[in-house]
Amino acid sequence: MAIQISPSILSADFAHLADEAAAVPTADWLHVDVMDGHFVPNLTLGLPVVESLARAAATPLDCHLMIEDPDRWAPAYAEAGAGSVTIHAKAASAPVRTLREIRRQGARAGLALNPAEPVDPYADLLGEMDMLLLMTVEPGFGGQKFLDLVLPKIRRARELMDERGAAVWLQVDGGVSDETIERAAEAGADVFVAGSAVYGAQDPAGAVDSLRAQAERVSKLA
Numbered sequence: 001m002a003i004q005i006s007p008s009i010l011s012a013d014f015a016h017l018a019d020e021a022a023a024v025p026t027a028d029w030l031h032v033d034v035m036d037g038h039f040v041p042n043l044t045l046g047l048p049v050v051e052s053l054a055r056a057a058a059t060p061l062d063c064h065l066m067i068e069d070p071d072r073w074a075p076a077y078a079e080a081g082a083g084s085v086t087i088h089a090k091a092a093s094a095p096v097r098t099l100r101e102i103r104r105q106g107a108r109a110g111l112a113l114n115p116a117e118p119v120d121p122y123a124d125l126l127g128e129m130d131m132l133l134l135m136t137v138e139p140g141f142g143g144q145k146f147l148d149l150v151l152p153k154i155r156r157a158r159e160l161m162d163e164r165g166a167a168v169w170l171q172v173d174g175g176v177s178d179e180t181i182e183r184a185a186e187a188g189a190d191v192f193v194a195g196s197a198v199y200g201a202q203d204p205a206g207a208v209d210s211l212r213a214q215a216e217r218v219s220k221l222a
């Protein structure tokens with residue numbers, strides 16, 4: 001699986017989202033952090049913005065739902081035009097049903113785990129998801145420091161996927177930068193979210209290319 005880069009618009013200018021999307025033409029995805037002020041202590045955007053951005057952006061949307069009751073809301077994000085919709089395991093009361101519903105609406109289905117949540121209890125769910133998101137910061141804010149304590153879990157997740165022959169993408173989100181991406185890629189991640197490292201850079205497109213080159217250099221994946 002090729003390395004993929006998903007710049008997070010959380011660090012972009014919300015008044016010019018279509019332009020900010022166009023500023024990273026080589027990105028594989030645009031990462032959209034949906035926060036409800038309850039599941040995490042921050043509030044960002046919701047369905048109407050996702051609907052408009054899906055129409056305006058040439059790059060597919062990777063929606064990361066940091067919301068309570070994702071079972072109720074996630075399928076609507078797929079319907080709104082997101083290419084990928086990720087729910088938090090901790091917030092979902094029926095994750096299998098919701099992952100299936102996201103797929104039924106035509107999007108890729110993702111499951112997210114916070115830094116302190118172990119991956120082994122979700123091994124049997126790998127067949128139900130297209131992507132596993134391992135948070136490398138506590139969710140809620142951009143610009144935090146990458147947590148190295150998640151690296152063994154990235155390795156373990158990759159091991160479980162290999163053992164089970166599961167074609168699941170392994171995404172990391174939080175504190176990914178030129179300084180940290182190699183460690184995550186070496187551990188087995190293949191989809192990298194980067195907010196401040198891309199939109200905080202003078203040249204966001206160049207930052208995407210640089211992140212990709214570093215991850216590709218160390219990745220053991222084909």
Ligand SMILES: O=C(CO)[C@@H](O)[C@H](O)COP(=O)(O)O
Pocket residue numbers: 008010011031033064137138139140141142143144173174175176193194195196197
């Ligand atoms: O989901 C989140 C934060 O909760 C992320 O997607 C951040 O937006 C990533 O920002 P950086 O850590 O890369 O600045």
Ligand SMILES: [Fe+2]
Pocket residue numbers: 008031032033064173193
């Ligand atoms: Fe995110």
